[in-house]
């Protein structure tokens with residue numbers, strides 16, 4: 370995946386090199402600008418069994434700051450924020466694949482402009498004829514208290 | 527053989543005759559005897575569904591998931607351009623202006639409409655409210671919810687957006703919407719049970735053609751639909767997956 374570009378970033382930023390599960394690396398640029406999740410909306414995406422994005426709704430596109438074309442076909446870690454501990458996502462994949470259950474969690478996501486947004490996310494496997502054909506994630510607006518709790522927890526993980 | 531048809535109890539009572547006329551049309555189209563059985567109680571209807579009483583159901587998204595996943599029903603059509611959205615409403619003179627203003631101990635007035643209630647409970651989450659720190663009084667109709675709010679007997683009411691918008695102007699002037707869902711992908715669907723699936727393609731085609739004739743159009747109007755749109759099984763599977771993520 371390409372490095373983030375300075376020209377896309379809005380405001381002061383710092384640089385972090387991320388290393389992903391598949392071994393690839395990418396330079397990300399992060400700011401302190403939070404985009405609040407609007408009331409009443411759901412952010413929806415689907416992936417194939419490997420976590421490659423196959424479908425996003427309009428709210429997803431709006432909140433991420435990317436175009437739809439820039440998202441489809443990319444690994445879902447395109448949204449991974451450096452403040453999110455790897456162990457949180459390890460838990461996600463373990464819950465989905467090994468336990469076959471749905472996963473819930475509070476997630477800080479990275480925007481194309483370097484900013485971030487907090488969501489409460491649920492991910493489930495899409496099972497058709499007893500086979501996992503992909504995953505669906507739906508995110509909704511979390512309470513401030515829950516975000517603060519998650520922030521404190523992720524700092525020490 | 528007589529087939530049985532039912533409609534989710536959240537249908538607006540002003541379309542009651544519309545559903546009977548629709549059923550007459552359907553019998554003429556299919557040449558089959560179809561009996562329409564309407565319920566005003568979700569629990570009673572669920573029980574009848576569990577006993578496999580129906581062959582054709584216009585179902586809310588919640589029941590659609592049980593029908594598809596457990597009862598082998600097949601979705602065939604949904605009202606075009608209509609999605610189920612919910613709105614949380616307060617009295618016009620209420621001090622509450624945002625979800626975050628809502629207090630612990632909130633008094634909710636709600637119908638038994640499962641989708642609306644689920645969507646509205648989700649919209650309360652940003653205020654850290656859930657079933658454990660709120661109380662809910664159930665009413666049979668949306669008009670009664672409006673009365674509860676106007677009389678100050680409830681702090682918020684959970685409405686189906688379409689029904690809220692159709693309240694009279696006088697009633698609406700005493701209320702204000704606090705927050706409204708924009709989910710866009712949750713909707714009611716018409717489903718065929720196993721006994722009628724041998725007629726699936728004909729029934730589906732007749733529904734899709736409805737909007738092309740003046741008679742069909744006036745029938746659709748009496749249900750407040752503009753047309754039936756085709757639904758593929760995967761569309762409904764997607765909706766069901768989505769509903770699964772929302773259930774706690």
Ligand SMILES: Cc1cc2nc3c(=O)[nH]c(=O)nc-3n(C[C@H](O)[C@H](O)[C@H](O)COP(=O)(O)O)c2cc1C
Nearest residue numbers: 389390391416420445446448449450458504505506
């Ligand atoms: C349906 C689905 C949605 C996901 N959504 C996100 C997301 O919004 N943000 C995110 O950082 N990771 C998301 N993930 C997890 C990523 O696939 C990935 O595991 C995570 O970003 C950590 O990346 P890494 O383990 O490759 O370092 C999602 C996974 C699935 C299956």
